[in-house]
Amino acid sequence: MRFTTTRFTTERLKAARRPLAAALVSLLAAGSLALGTGGARADVLGTMEVAPRTGADTDGMYLTTSGPCPDNAPNIIMTVKGKGFEATPEGLGVVGNSPVTTYNVAPNGGLIVPLTLTMRDYASQAGFTELQGRYDFTLTCRTAFNPTSLGDFTASIWFTSNTRYQDTEPVTVTATTTKLTASPVTPVVQGTSVKLTAAVTPATATGIVRFLDGTTQLGSPVTVSAGTATLSTSSLAVGTHSLKAEFTPADPAVYGPSVSGPLSYTVKIKPPAVVTAAKITGTVRSGSTVTCSVSFSGATSVSYAWLKDGTVISGATAKTRTISGTEYQHKLACRATGKNTTGSTTSTSPSVTVALGPALAVVTRPSISGIHKVGYRQTAKPGSWKPAATSYSYVWKRDGRAITGATKSTYTPTRSDRGHKLTVTVTAKRGGYANGRATSVSVTIA
Structure with a gap:
């Protein structure tokens, strides 16, 4: 397939890789993919530029050679070597034997070659999960059926974590660790001032700490002093929280970032309080629909009961109900119970005599x-x-x-x-x- 521009977005690259991947799978299934794993290798013709220069293990990539293949090399293949791919001495094939004309040409005359899959896909094919260190790509210019290299282009990337890579060799940095503690100990009542303390080691590491409630930042970032950063907050809502401290170094070339393990912290609330006492609203007569009006603070749910002459009416548990004709001249009341994880509070309305319903x-x-x-x-x-x-x-x-x-x-x-x-x-x-x-x-x- 041909590409219409020399610069690709990740999305277009992914779309471009699908048919190439399908072609690769078909060729492998047919046993006809010649990756050129034998024969002498020629001199390196030049380098390749990796795009994007930094990215994730699941991102699509393409490589642009620094010049064209020799005129007598109408085809190319590409392989990758590095940790995890040792089972294939010549490298794992990432681009199958294909004509040079398949690819777009860069302004410098070089070839723009997208990888058929992602690095994560290649790792899965090779049977490992941890991408780390340096990985070397070699694009070999060759004839269609002769595996002898007529010239190679090379490029390298470095995985700085299992999921992130860059096209420059990383500088060695000092690793840090961050530990989070909270005072007072869990659980606490809503509104309590909670002091969060992050201890960063080594203590010489400078930078800031962000305190997180899940993914939400608490307050502003705090500068680390002598390996410690603290933050006090009274804003934790009721429930169980997953708190973390995230350290960002002032100089990433000297110290690495670190994140504490999650700290489970529970905030409880008091039993619900009655804000507006229960009362029956609406016309209290046979055939009318009335409502048990009430409000609580701190309630996570409210349940209802209706009473006739002080006795609970079976099955009457909704906030509203239609008065039966049999309740005429009887005393009607409602009872609301506010609940939360801590307890419950009940409010009962005054009794009201049911009046005669309207004429049929x-x-x-x-x-x-x-x-x-x-x-x-x-x-x-x-x-x-x-x-x-x-x-x-x-x-x-x-x-x-x-x-x-x-x-x-x-x-x-x-x-x-x-x-x-x-x-x-x-x-x-x-x-x-x-x-x-x-x-x-x-x-x-x-």
């Missing part, structure tokens, strides 16, 4: 069924109501006036009703609610 509302109007003639029985259909009625009463009317004694769900018209309009008024009833009333559409009796 008609949903479907009452009606009269039957043959509307003298001598034929008329039947009242009560309609439907919200909430549902549990009983009904009836009043039959002739031309809007009540008919004496006509108070059942049925009525048989007499000759006195002939030619008159007949209606029925239904009264819907339910315990705890005011009665609802509705009148049917009139019918004319023939």
Whole structure:
């Protein structure tokens, strides 16, 4: 594949490496990858520039040669040697036998060659996990099928840790250690002033210490004096913290950085305190939804209970509830309990007498069924109501006036009703609610 620029971002390099990696795997599977592990080696033609110059073990890299391959060398391979790759004396192949024309050309005429995988990938292939020290890359200019080198380009990188590399040889620095202690000892109550002390060795190391709560910095960095840095804080929140001290040397060429081991530190809170006492809000009557209003400080959760005449109502554990008609004229109260890891605090509201609920509302109007003639029985259909009625009463009317004694769900018209309009008024009833009333559409009796 061809690359369109001489400078690549890491992202573009990763994208470029995928097809090259796939090609490498395919060639290896077919047993046709000739890495040129035999034959005489020619003189070094020049060096290579590593990009990026510093990076991580999982970063993609590409190397740019200081000049072109000889005209009689149409192909290249590249190998790497270093700690972990000793099993392959000639070095582990990191770029397979491929035509020079595969690669982009730098302004100096050199080749821009991306590695097919990352250094972490190569370490995994070789069966080791610790990248350390110097690693040497050799790009060999050669013919397609003759492993004899027609000239080499070389470059080196140094891993300063298992995950970080640079293209310059590191300067030897003095290692440091940092130890963190805290006073008073854990656990403490929220708001307590906690003194953190970082001891840096050797004591001659100069620099600053950052105190960390997880990844969050506590206060400002503190200058190390005679191997010690201290910080006092009262801002630790409730819970278990992982505290660390991170030392940064004033001169990284002389002393190395260090981080303390994590220090587990627990801050507890007092039992919750009532800020606003519990009370029932909303209209306290049958059918209404009411709320147990309360507030606590220091509570991590709040639970609720409702009481009828001082006795807990089974299953009523939500902050809000709809009052049942059976609670009419009874005393209703709510109880809230604030909880945290330390304890709990309860607040009970004053009792309130449940008032009569609103009148039942008609949903479907009452009606009269039957043959509307003298001598034929008329039947009242009560309609439907919200909430549902549990009983009904009836009043039959002739031309809007009540008919004496006509108070059942049925009525048989007499000759006195002939030619008159007949209606029925239904009264819907339910315990705890005011009665609802509705009148049917009139019918004319023939």
